[in-house]
Amino acid sequence: MAKSSIQVIKGLGKKIQKLRKEKGFIQEDLAEQLRLSRTYIGYIEQGREIPSLKLLIRIASKLEVHIGDLFKK
DSSP states (O other): HHHHHHHHHHHHHHHHHHHHTTTOOOOHHHHHHOOOOOOHHHHHHTTTSSHHHHHHHHHHHTTSSSSSGGOOO
């Protein structure tokens, strides 16, 4: 994977984490709402897993943001 791609994935994870915390959710809360494991949410936030577009849409919905907001700094 190209270095810029890695940076995008890590940035995405950090943004999801930031938005989750702003909503007052812990990883378990978001994971439960999305029917995923807490570990998987953690991996996404760490940039160790790349969520599908379908999952990104679900995450954005639960965090009440537009999907494009997940990629903004």
